[in-house]
Amino acid sequence: MTILFADPRVAAVPVHESYEHLVTLGVSFGPARARVRAGLAARLRQAQVALPVGLSLRVVEGHRSAAEQQAIIDRYTAQIRDAYPEATPSQRHSLVSRFVAPLEVAPHVAGAAVDLTLVDSRGVALDMGTPIDATPEESEGRCYLDAPDLSADVRARRALLARVLTGVGLVNYPSEWWHWSYGDRYWALMTGADAAIYGPVVDLDRLDNADRLANADRLADGQWGGWAA
Numbered sequence: 109m110t111i112l113f114a115d116p117r118v119a120a121v122p123v124h125e126s127y128e129h130l131v132t133l134g135v136s137f138g139p140a141r142a143r144v145r146a147g148l149a150a151r152l153r154q155a156q157v158a159l160p161v162g163l164s165l166r167v168v169e170g171h172r173s174a175a176e177q178q179a180i181i182d183r184y185t186a187q188i189r190d191a192y193p194e195a196t197p198s199q200r201h202s203l204v205s206r207f208v209a210p211l212e213v214a215p216h217v218a219g220a221a222v223d224l225t226l227v228d229s230r231g232v233a234l235d236m237g238t239p240i241d242a243t244p245e246e247s248e249g250r251c252y253l254d255a256p257d258l259s260a261d262v263r264a265r266r267a268l269l270a271r272v273l274t275g276v277g278l279v280n281y282p283s284e285w286w287h288w289s290y291g292d293r294y295w296a297l298m299t300g301a302d303a304a305i306y307g308p309v310v311d312l313d314r315l316d317n318a319d320r321l322a323n324a325d326r327l328a329d330g331q332w333g334g335w336a337a
């Protein structure tokens with residue numbers, strides 16, 4: 109069963125913010141130079157070397173500001189209103205959250221998510237069945253990682269992507285084959301972790317000295333135990 113971002117169980121996951129910084133991904137991940145939390149960047153580097161020779165991960169988007177996220181929500185909500193005029197407000201909320209996360213749980217706003225694909229040795233993107241960011245309407249559902257009507261080649265490429273990314277602890281959002289995250293609320297719910305470790309990045313700006321000292325204590329206690337799990 110697919111759990112949507114709008115599911116109340118996602119927002120109910122507590123966040124034990126790690127205060128890890130955003131880092132810029134290297135050029136081996138493509139020209140976008142996306143910014144993500146340091147722990148996610150480390151995992152992506154591990155996944156990159158796990159790919160067969162000649163293939164690379166190409167990250168097209170990482171951290172997104174709250175304003176950028178809200179703009180995507182507003183744009184897609186308008187499309188859903190046109191496509192499903194009879195939907196109730198709560199049905200509309202669920203339909204929108206198949207494609208874009210509400211602000212308070214948004215993995216990109218937490219610096220915890222990447223949108224990515226596979227490229228060959230010349231940097232040419234492989235055919236993954238749909239473009240990145242194809243909506244369920246545009247792609248007739250083929251944006252779902254496990255969509256039934258994919259060619260064998262596309263299915264194999266998606267399986268490879270899933271294998272290297274789940275291998276380093278990331279989780280996929282099932283209606284977007286390109287969206288993978290680590291450390292956010294959705295990740296915590298799907299992996300059974302007690303809490304998310306990355307909340308909205310804007311919170312980092314509000315750190316005061318007491319927060320920084322509490323954070324230092326938790327690090328000293330080994331509560332976050334490195335990136336091995």
Ligand SMILES: [Zn+2]
Pocket residue numbers: 216221222223286287288
């Ligand atoms: Zn995404």
